[in-house]
Amino acid sequence: MIGSVIKGLLRLASLRYGARGAGLNRLAGLFFVIFAAFGAPTLAAPVTVLALGDSLTQGYGLPPEDGLVPQLGRWLAAHGTEAELINAGVSGDTTAGGRARVEWSLTPEVGAVIVALGGNDLLRGLAPEEARANLDAILTTVGARGLPVLLVGLKAPGNYGAAYQADFDAIWPDLAAKHGALLLPDLLAPIAALPPETRAAEGLMQGDNIHPSAKGVAMVVEALGPKVQELVAKAAP
Template sequence: MIISKKLKLKALFTGLICIFLFTGAYAANPIKIMLYGDSLMAGYGLSQNENLASELTRNFEDNNFTVSVINASISGNTSKNGLSRVDWSLGDKPNIVVVCLGANDMLRGLNPLLTMENLDSIITKFNQSNSIVILAGMQSPESMGPDYKIKFDGIYPKLAAKYDLIFMPFLLKDIALEKKNLQADYKHPNKRGIKIIASNLYPYILEGINRLEK
């Protein structure tokens, strides 16, 4: 089928108008991006200007739309803690939520099934509020034993598939076990590590923004 040049121009013009309206709307009303996790995203050991929320905000400075990054992460939180405060966090009405909880569950050796149930409930609540959920996974070290590692590591891809979520397989990609990207405790990302997380997370958030358009 041959499409006339006139129809092509009309389709292009319509597409540009849609993009203009979308970006214009969010220039006046910023896209709310919520970071919902524990110390890995909260900014443990870092200044306010060095945390993940601040770094992500800088990554969006050159875009045609504005964002408001909400740091709703709390150091020490387990998945149960996250579930207990999710209703309160919904009051911020986030458009996109990056969920990354479970690391503290793993460090305490908690049953992965309980972690999965808590995360499932958190995701359900955000989905019901029409937020786009990005699930960032965690991984257990070998020291927790092979059985535990298999069960824990499997939590995140299973939930991502169940709810058709945008899925970042491992929040600490290129950071875990890399001393130059970690603080002195070798657990939390330093300033350099945060820049890497922000860079790695950025395309997943762009995908989330793309879903908002649909």
Template sequence: MIRPLILLISLAMVVGACKNENNKTADADTAKTGKAASDQLTRNILFFGNSLTAGYGLDPSEAFPSLIQQKIDSADLPYKVVNAGVSGETSAGGKGRIDWILKQPVDVFILELGANDGLRGVPVNETRANLQTIIDRVRKKYPQVKIVLAGMQIPPNMGESYANQFRNMYVELAEKNNVVLVPFLLEGVGGVRELNLPDGIHPTAEGHKIVANNVWAVLEDVLRQ
């Protein structure tokens, strides 16, 4: 009777070990499935802009898109920020690289371009046409995309008429394309010496915090829709 008893105990141990291994495998499979589902649920927010988006003169973590990611994480929203800012970028430059950028999935598109055009005195109609082309290409590639346009203003160096046309261009584009508008990206920062680097153009880390708030005031509702 001893040997059968030993055999039964051995079989029980083998069966138990197999169950444990199966459970481990099942747990691992569940974890992988959960991660895959999580990855599929995460959506991309593409910030497409110039040195303001790139965070010129600062660590990338201090630029306003990174600060937006922090706000997204705090709100537990399923979005990942992609910073596609290039210092010195004009609307024409953006038009030239948009197709390459759109090779990655985009759910929300933040368009922040035009400031360098304004500083260089590029005709407003030309800038408007470039921005319209970018919007058209984004929508053609991703019809369900949500677009946010970052409005800009420039000093009256180029003349009051030009400055007014430039400011109104963003309002007109937003209305024409039915996109969400951040009225003035640098609200509370532009022209404030202590919130800008010595060049007087690019925000400091503190300035970027205010810029992030300006964007978030509009973007949060877009992400929660």
């Protein structure tokens, strides 16, 4: 369109000013060539974000469009952030499983990574030091690619004892500081902050009381979205 406008102005100059217009035409034509070569704006491609996680990321028990990743994608678009999200959530995956597949999950187009693992380690009562070692290895692998990362944690329940809870909860801030990662300490915090009767009345959890409903995921995304915006901003050229 810009080229058409310039050509129209050049023709008008020739008709109105004759030979002088022809000179202007040639000069403007030179500017047009320069503009075409250097002045056309280049639109950056959206950042591709890999979401490496478990069933909470994968969208267990929900229609595909209501899972965490699709809802997050819509939230980002509505808030002016262009990103392509890859759903690398695997139901039942532990931090060890994430560690085993992170290398081949980092395909060339990936520009940033969300790491949201640990829930199944908690459910199985696996040792905090094992989860820490696995997450540390995942972040090291991502860091070696020069990619920014958002580490997303979960709060440990108290049924394994205070020491276990404290050791597990310390993993997220410790590793985020070590690797210079962005941090969301507790993915489910917006839901957990509500009394159980409120969660039930509003239908925020699925029947297993482990996975959020579509409405619960929407609450989670409201807290997660701004952190992912920061992540995308760090990855943008």
